[in-house]
Amino acid sequence: MPLQEREREVLITILESYIKTAAPVGSRTVAKLSNLNLSPASIRNIMADLTEKGYLDQPHTSAGRAPTAKAFRFYLDAGMRPHPVGETEKRRIDATLSSAGLEIGAVLKQASRTLSDCSLQVGMVIAPRHADAMWKRIEFALIKPGLVLTILILQGGMVLQRLIVTSKDLDGDDLIRYGNYLNHLFKDLTVAEVRAKLAAEVKRVEKRLGEMYLDALKLVMEAFEAENAPELIVDGAANILAHPEFSDISHMREALSVLEERSRLLELLDKTMDEFKTVIIIGEESDMAGLTDFGMISTPYGSKEHPLGAVGLLGPIRMDYAKLVPVVNYTASILTKMLDRNF
Amino acid sequence: MPLQEREREVLITILESYIKTAAPVGSRTVAKLSNLNLSPASIRNIMADLTEKGYLDQPHTSAGRAPTAKAFRFYLDAGMRPHPVGETEKRRIDATLSSAGLEIGAVLKQASRTLSDCSLQVGMVIAPRHADAMWKRIEFALIKPGLVLTILILQGGMVLQRLIVTSKDLDGDDLIRYGNYLNHLFKDLTVAEVRAKLAAEVKRVEKRLGEMYLDALKLVMEAFEAENAPELIVDGAANILAHPEFSDISHMREALSVLEERSRLLELLDKTMDEFKTVIIIGEESDMAGLTDFGMISTPYGSKEHPLGAVGLLGPIRMDYAKLVPVVNYTASILTKMLDRNF
DNA sequence: TTTGGCACTCTCACGACTCGAGCGCCAACG
DNA sequence: CGTTGGCGCTCGAGTCGTGAGAGTGCCAAA
Numbered sequence: 147m148p149l150q151e152r153e154r155e156v157l158i159t160i161l162e163s164y165i166k167t168a169a170p171v172g173s174r175t176v177a178k179l180s181n182l183n184l185s186p187a188s189i190r191n192i193m194a195d196l197t198e199k200g201y202l203d204q205p206h207t208s209a210g211r212a213p214t215a216k217a218f219r220f221y222l223d224a225g226m227r228p229h230p231v232g233e234t235e236k237r238r239i240d241a242t243l244s245s246a247g248l249e250i251g252a253v254l255k256q257a258s259r260t261l262s263d264c265s266l267q268v269g270m271v272i273a274p275r276h277a278d279a280m281w282k283r284i285e286f287a288l289i290k291p292g293l294v295l296t297i298l299i300l301q302g303g304m305v306l307q308r309l310i311v312t313s314k315d316l317d318g319d320d321l322i323r324y325g326n327y328l329n330h331l332f333k334d335l336t337v338a339e340v341r342a343k344l345a346a347e348v349k350r351v352e353k354r355l356g357e358m359y360l361d362a363l364k365l366v367m368e369a370f371e372a373e374n375a376p377e378l379i380v381d382g383a384a385n386i387l388a389h390p391e392f393s394d395i396s397h398m399r400e401a402l403s404v405l406e407e408r409s410r411l412l413e414l415l416d417k418t419m420d421e422f423k424t425v426i427i428i429g430e431e432s433d434m435a436g437l438t439d440f441g442m443i444s445t446p447y448g449s450k451e452h453p454l455g456a457v458g459l460l461g462p463i464r465m466d467y468a469k470l471v472p473v474v475n476y477t478a479s480i481l482t483k484m485l486d487r488n489f
Numbered sequence: 490m491p492l493q494e495r496e497r498e499v500l501i502t503i504l505e506s507y508i509k510t511a512a513p514v515g516s517r518t519v520a521k522l523s524n525l526n527l528s529p530a531s532i533r534n535i536m537a538d539l540t541e542k543g544y545l546d547q548p549h550t551s552a553g554r555a556p557t558a559k560a561f562r563f564y565l566d567a568g569m570r571p572h573p574v575g576e577t578e579k580r581r582i583d584a585t586l587s588s589a590g591l592e593i594g595a596v597l598k599q600a601s602r603t604l605s606d607c608s609l610q611v612g613m614v615i616a617p618r619h620a621d622a623m624w625k626r627i628e629f630a631l632i633k634p635g636l637v638l639t640i641l642i643l644q645g646g647m648v649l650q651r652l653i654v655t656s657k658d659l660d661g662d663d664l665i666r667y668g669n670y671l672n673h674l675f676k677d678l679t680v681a682e683v684r685a686k687l688a689a690e691v692k693r694v695e696k697r698l699g700e701m702y703l704d705a706l707k708l709v710m711e712a713f714e715a716e717n718a719p720e721l722i723v724d725g726a727a728n729i730l731a732h733p734e735f736s737d738i739s740h741m742r743e744a745l746s747v748l749e750e751r752s753r754l755l756e757l758l759d760k761t762m763d764e765f766k767t768v769i770i771i772g773e774e775s776d777m778a779g780l781t782d783f784g785m786i787s788t789p790y791g792s793k794e795h796p797l798g799a800v801g802l803l804g805p806i807r808m809d810y811a812k813l814v815p816v817v818n819y820t821a822s823i824l825t826k827m828l829d830r831n832f
Numbered sequence: 833t834t835t836g837g838c839a840c841t842c843t844c845a846c847g848a849c850t851c852g853a854g855c856g857c858c859a860a861c862g
Numbered sequence: 863c864g865t866t867g868g869c870g871c872t873c874g875a876g877t878c879g880t881g882a883g884a885g886t887g888c889c890a891a892a
Contacts, residue, residue: 172854185866190855207872208854248636248652285628289646289831293591297640297648303632309591309646309831383726384745393738402727488632488652515885528835533886551842551885 149199149220155180156192157201158225161213165464168390170210215429218441218463222426229468231476235264239473243480250274250304250485254379257457257481262382265470266389267461268405270444272415273377274454274485277338279304284328284366286321294321296365300337302488310368316361324362340366376455378412380405391439391462400436405460410434415456418444422453424475428463441465447478447485454485492542492563498525499535500544501568504556508807511733513553558772561784561806565769572811574819578607582816586823593617593647593828597722600800600824605725608813609732610804611748613787615758616720617797617828620681622647627671627709629664637664639708643680645831653711659704667705675709683709719798721755723748734782734805743779748803753777758799761787765796767818771806784808790821790828797828 149157159180160171173186173193180189193211196202201220202211213221231239239260246256254271261269280301287295292314298306331347332340344367351359383405392398405411414432418425424445429438441463448454457478459470492500502523503514516529516536523532536554539545544563545554556564574582582603589599597614604612623644630638635657641649674690675683687710694702726748735741748754757775761768767788772781784806791797800821802813 170854174854186854187866187868188864191865194856204855206874207856208852208874210854248654249650282632283630285640287626287642287646289625289644293646293831295642295646295648297628297642299630299638299640301632303630303636303638303652305638305640305648305650307592307648311591384749387742387745395736395738395741398738398741399730402730406727488636513885517885529885530835530837530887531833534834537887547886549842550840550887551883553885 149201152182153192153196154225155182156189157196157213157217158221160193160202160211161217161221161225164213165466168462168464170205170212172210175210213464215431215438215463218428219431222428222467226468228472231472235473236476239264239477239480243477243484248303248484248488250302250488253481253484254455255381257477258379258381261457261459261474261477262385264473265459265461265465266382266385267459267465267470268383268386269381270411270415270458270460271379272412272419272455272457273379274302274304274448275376276300276304276306277341278336278452281332281335281337281340284325284332286325286365288316288318288321292316294365298337302485306337308368310365312361312365320361324365327359327362328366375409376412378408378415380408380411386461389462391464397439401440404434404436404440407434407436411460414442415444415458418456418458419446419453422446422450424471426467426471439463441467443467443471443474445474445478447481449482454482457481492539492544495525496535496539497568498523499532500539500556500560501564503536503545503554504560504564504568507556508809511805511807513548513555515553518553556807558774558781558806561771562774565771565810569811571815574815578816579819582607582820582823586820586827591646591827591831593645593831596824596827597798598724600820601722601724604800604802604817604820605728607816608802608804608808609725609728610802610808610813611726611729612724613754613758613801613803614722615755615762615798615800616722617645617647617791618719619643619647619649620684621679621795624675624678624680624683627668627675629668629708631659631661631664635659637708641680645828649680651711653708655704655708663704667708670702670705671709718752719755721751721758723751723754729804732805734807740782744783747777747779747783750777754803757785758787758801761799761801762789762796765789765793767814769810769814782806784810786810786814786817788817788821790824792825797825800824 156176159176163171163175163179173189176189176193177184177186193202197204197211201214201217203214204211242260243253243256246252251273254273258269258271281298282301283299285297285299287297289295289309292312294310294312294316296308296310300306335343344363348360348363351363386392386401387398392401414427414434424443426441426443428441439462440460442458442460444456444458446453446456457474459465459474499519502519506514506518506522516532519532520527520529536545540547540554544557544560546557547554585603586596586599589595594616597616601612601614624641625644626642628640628642632638632652635655637653637655637659639651639653643649678686687706691703691706694706729735729744730741735744757770757777767786769784769786771784782805783803785801785803787799787801789796789799800817802808802817
């Protein structure tokens with residue numbers, strides 16, 4: 147059954163108060179805060195209904211009521227009026243992001259930090275996957291006999307580097323020839339495509355061409371075989387521990403353990419990239435254990451045709467979504483713009 | 490006045506018990522643990538003396554005694570019998586470190602993690618300063634008109650990269666010429682020396698040679714001017730919060746704030762590099778506020794002639810130094826050996 | 833010099849108690 | 863019939879007192 151107008155109003159009032167104070171809200175408070183001009187007694191009736199419908203929860207008889215995850219979901223889907231990002235804040239985000247320079251890695255780190263600073267929550271950023279980026283050039287440097295530094299420059303200025311052990315008699319000239327051969331072969335393919343093509347090329351070369359090219363291919367294979375997990379940048383873990391819901395020690399430990407599960411967080415952020423839109427996950431909507439009391443906002447950056455990565459926030463379920471969703475979106479848009487220069 | 494043999498024995502017993510349990514130690518416990526074969530009453534007398542001399546501290550009348558920072562200093566300087574690293578543990582360290590591959594950055598991160606895992610404290614590593622490393626080769630890649638990726642390869646396989654905005658009409662051939670010129674000019678100088686030489690070279694070129702070389706120099710200057718702060722890698726912050734001394738919330742926050750002061754931690758670790766020996770700093774010996782209840786073990790890696798960086802542990806003052814100092818030293822030695830391959 | 837004994841002190845855990853917030857219910861009111 | 867004020871109830875948080883336990887300090891005896 148849908149909510150009546152008055153129930154809606156009361157629920158939103160409770161939500162907004164709870165988001166500010168993290169404390170259960172009583173009928174008196176709601177009566178004062180809402181613009182319904184009803185007495186606490188009437189509010190109590192409405193609150194009782196909302197409790198029955200599963201939107202509110204009483205920790206105990208005399209403690210006021212706290213919104214449930216269902217209430218937050220309602221808020222996000224229907225009740226929330228997003229609060230646009232202020233000019234001051236915009237300027238602040240612009241400034242800090244551009245202070246990081248042009249390098250993707252540095253910019254992303256800064257983005258994560260800026261997000262966590264603005265929100266007092268945990269900021270997260272997924273870096274662009276190397277696999278989707280295009281091969282631009284490979285360079286080899288002989289560090290010492292038998293040790294070669296391989297540097298793969300990707301479109302957009304990303305760099306993948308790896309040290310490789312080789313046979314001792316490989317010299318600088320060999321490396322230059324390898325480089326030329328490989329650059330010719332793989333230019334303008336994505337790293338994923340290169341990986342796919344590598345095996346076939348090895349077979350082809352084995353039959354027709356000399357040993358030399360085989361070595362070159364093996365070098366590349368060794369260098370870039372394991373580069374699969376996208377990088378997750380997390381910042382502001384200390385922020386989150388300052389919130390009152392974590393003032394008790396066991397909750398704090400739980401929060402820390404959530405932050406350690408990088409792969410799970412990645413999974414959640416991935417969703418936002420697949421669908422290329424802002425996603426908010428609260429409470430048990432993720433099937434990630436321990437995330438019950440958390441909420442996560444995430445949004446992709448890059449373009450719909452070429453999604454690059456995602457940025458997001460993780461915090462207690464009672465985050466100020468109305469304010470923070472626009473902040474996350476704005477950050478993503480700036481990020482998109484900044485990285486655009488590189489492509 | 491120096492400690493008598495019996496006082497020494499009692500103090501060390503107290504220290505070792507306190508290191509294990511983090512709880513003040515009573516006379517009965519000492520009587521049982523020590524091999525003096527004295528009654529609790531006699532122990533009490535000795536403990537009273539130690540308290541007078543400043544080695545022990547009573548939180549309150551009936552709480553047993555806890556060692557002071559002075560006691561720990563005594564322990565470190567005179568009483569401690571280092572506990573050699575076990576074979577199993579050695580193998581474990583070897584294995585995890587070599588699983589990180591050959592790349593310096595990855596190895597150092599792994600070292601920090603391994604240290605924190607072995608010790609259940611916070612692991613710290615200072616990465617080698619780029620300034621001390623030798624210029625091996627510079628590479629330029631034109632990412633798009635007006636945007637150049639600069640890659641400086643240093644001796645040992647370290648890589649410094651930076652994106653630079655240039656004039657739009659700079660093309661690939663220009664970049665190759667720039668590279669040749671710069672590599673010839675700076676080969677086998679350290680980054681610090683290059684920085685010093687740059688200004689002079691600019692002046693020299695301004696008078697005699699063409700515009701082109703000037704641009705090349707400016708490119709390098711822009712790329713590598715700001716690279717000063719050595720990198721500090723920290724891992725295992727969650728570990729430290731599990732210790733009983735941080736079970737109360739205000740101590741926990743204090744601990745977190747200590748970990749955020751990266752530059753201060755760096756300062757402390759720097760000491761160990763200057764003197765090139767293992768340094769243990771406890772309590773107020775550093776003048777760093779908030780570090781009163783902490784202890785830090787640090788030791789350099791690399792060789793005395795070419796110190797590369799430092800590794801260390803940060804934890805509560807009652808760390809198990811006897812066990813952990815050898816662990817830190819062993820890690821540093823493995824690290825030295827691994828990086829040796831690169832030079 | 834060492835030891836057992838004993839009185840003393842202080843913390844911690846537990847229970848009783850009070851206070852206040854908030855609720856549910858109900859009767860009365862417009 | 864919705865709204866309101868009132869009243870009694872419940873439950874948590876804080877306060878106080880008490881008792882147990884750990885540990886000390888001191889003293890007299892071995």
